[in-house]
Amino acid sequence: MEKVIIKKLKGITGQVVVPADKSISHRSVILGAISRGRTEIHNFLESEDCLWTVDVFKRLGVEIETAKLSLIVKGRGLRGLKKAAGALYFGNSGTGLRLTAGVLSGSPFVSILTGDDSLSKRPMKRITMPLRQMGAVIAGKEDADYLPLEVKGRGLRAIDYQSPIASAQVKSSILLAGLYAEGTTTITEPFKSRDHTERMLSRFGADLKVEGLSISLRPGPELAADKVEIPSDISSASFFMVAAAILKNAELCLKGVGVNPTRIGIIEILKAMQADIQVTNISSDSFEPQADIIVKSKGLKPFKIDGNLIPRLIDEIPVLMVAATQADGESIIKDAAELRVKETDRINSMVRGLRKLGASVNVTGNDVIIKGPTVLKGNVVSSFGDHRTAMSMIIAGLAAEGETTVLDTACIKTSFPGFMEVIFKLKR
Numbered sequence: 001m002e003k004v005i006i007k008k009l010k011g012i013t014g015q016v017v018v019p020a021d022k023s024i025s026h027r028s029v030i031l032g033a034i035s036r037g038r039t040e041i042h043n044f045l046e047s048e049d050c051l052w053t054v055d056v057f058k059r060l061g062v063e064i065e066t067a068k069l070s071l072i073v074k075g076r077g078l079r080g081l082k083k084a085a086g087a088l089y090f091g092n093s094g095t096g097l098r099l100t101a102g103v104l105s106g107s108p109f110v111s112i113l114t115g116d117d118s119l120s121k122r123p124m125k126r127i128t129m130p131l132r133q134m135g136a137v138i139a140g141k142e143d144a145d146y147l148p149l150e151v152k153g154r155g156l157r158a159i160d161y162q163s164p165i166a167s168a169q170v171k172s173s174i175l176l177a178g179l180y181a182e183g184t185t186t187i188t189e190p191f192k193s194r195d196h197t198e199r200m201l202s203r204f205g206a207d208l209k210v211e212g213l214s215i216s217l218r219p220g221p222e223l224a225a226d227k228v229e230i231p232s233d234i235s236s237a238s239f240f241m242v243a244a245a246i247l248k249n250a251e252l253c254l255k256g257v258g259v260n261p262t263r264i265g266i267i268e269i270l271k272a273m274q275a276d277i278q279v280t281n282i283s284s285d286s287f288e289p290q291a292d293i294i295v296k297s298k299g300l301k302p303f304k305i306d307g308n309l310i311p312r313l314i315d316e317i318p319v320l321m322v323a324a325t326q327a328d329g330e331s332i333i334k335d336a337a338e339l340r341v342k343e344t345d346r347i348n349s350m351v352r353g354l355r356k357l358g359a360s361v362n363v364t365g366n367d368v369i370i371k372g373p374t375v376l377k378g379n380v381v382s383s384f385g386d387h388r389t390a391m392s393m394i395i396a397g398l399a400a401e402g403e404t405t406v407l408d409t410a411c412i413k414t415s416f417p418g419f420m421e422v423i424f425k426l427k428r
């Protein structure tokens with residue numbers, strides 16, 4: 001089992017380009033595969049999760065060429081995918097699996113969808129129920145709530161779906177199935193979740209209308225392949241934003257980070273904490289805006305996260321919990337039930353890890369209160385097999401007295417290969 005042993009850092013400085021956005025990388029392969037023409041993808045995230053999506057679409061008959069950080073996807077059009085021999089394996093990736101399930105619901109053959117132990121424990125009814133309403137025939141454990149799923153694709157009918165959760169994976173799965181449906185598919189979410197699918201679908205020529213929290217898609221002509229330039233992942237950048245905010249002697253510049261408005265909750269919260277953070281060189285040339293983010297050490301105030309902010313920083317809550325241990329007062333996280341069904345239960349994994357380092361953490365249901373500032377003390381903690389818990393606990397370890405060991409860290413490769421190398425490059 002891989003582990004990381006770290007000591008308190010005196011400080012952190014420099015400029016860094018973190019790896020490409022994971023959400024956009026998955027979508028570029030999936031949409032490229034079902035478009036007509038060649039999709040050229042620059043700055044593709046070569047992490048395990050995204051490489052499983054590449055593997056799945058190759059097995060569905062799509063030619064994909066890989067060069068360093070670039071991919072060429074030779075699209076087969078909406079109806080050009082072929083039945084794969086054997087099961088399709090998605091590794092640890094909920095995004096890869098849930099979005100592809102939408103595409104396969106409209107593809108007229110049987111597919112078996114599987115994943116690793118963590119993905120096999122994650123709920124799938126959130127997509128299989130609406131996809132069944134659209135006409136897909138889906139079987140799986142506990143009435144298609146758990147993997148493996150057997151998806152029998154066929155002609156679909158449009159639905160008007162009120163999603164009970166703000167989930168970009170659910171929204172995207174339904175929209176992708178909507179490409180194959182008769183009629184206009186509409187999905188309405190309770191709060192706005194990341195809109196990368198909508199942006200990329202529009203860019204590829206889909207007939208899509210966004211009105212407040214509702215998105216409607218009319219199946220039209222084939223999607224047209226296009227060039228995709230992927231910015232750095234704000235979720236990967238967030239570990240360094242928090243490191244720079246909590247370490248005593250720190251100044252970091254994160255270059256070319258994706259600042260899509262549906263993803264920048266972390267910046268809003270760090271500003272609310274009165275962190276020294278600047279967003280500069282904002283460029284909206286591409287269909288996904290990007291910017292440089294500069295963060296320096298400064299005393300932090302506590303924060304409150306709840307309601308419609310949650311989907312805009314859902315993956316950053318673990319590292320914000322680390323920031324909360326260093327803020328002067330009580331930070332409150334409410335309405336974070338979705339954290340319980342990520343790669344692990346991230347409320348449990350973070351609360352257990354932070355308590356082991358001496359943090360003052362209270363949990364009631366899905367609400368968490370963290371009282372700071374605490375002088376953290378090194379200890380042995382686990383990632384619970386979850387990449388974001390692993391990286392968050394490593395950042396906590398950089399601020400903790402003595403030595404911290406984070407166990408089970410191979411999972412970091414699912415989203416951020418080279419994470420430790422970046423830390424060693426930046427340490428003072």
Ligand code: S3P
Nearest residue numbers: 023095166167168169170314315
């Ligand atoms: C993602 C959406 C989010 C996020 C996940 C990636 C995506 O999940 O947590 O890491 O790429 O669509 P939900 O949409 O299920 O909240």
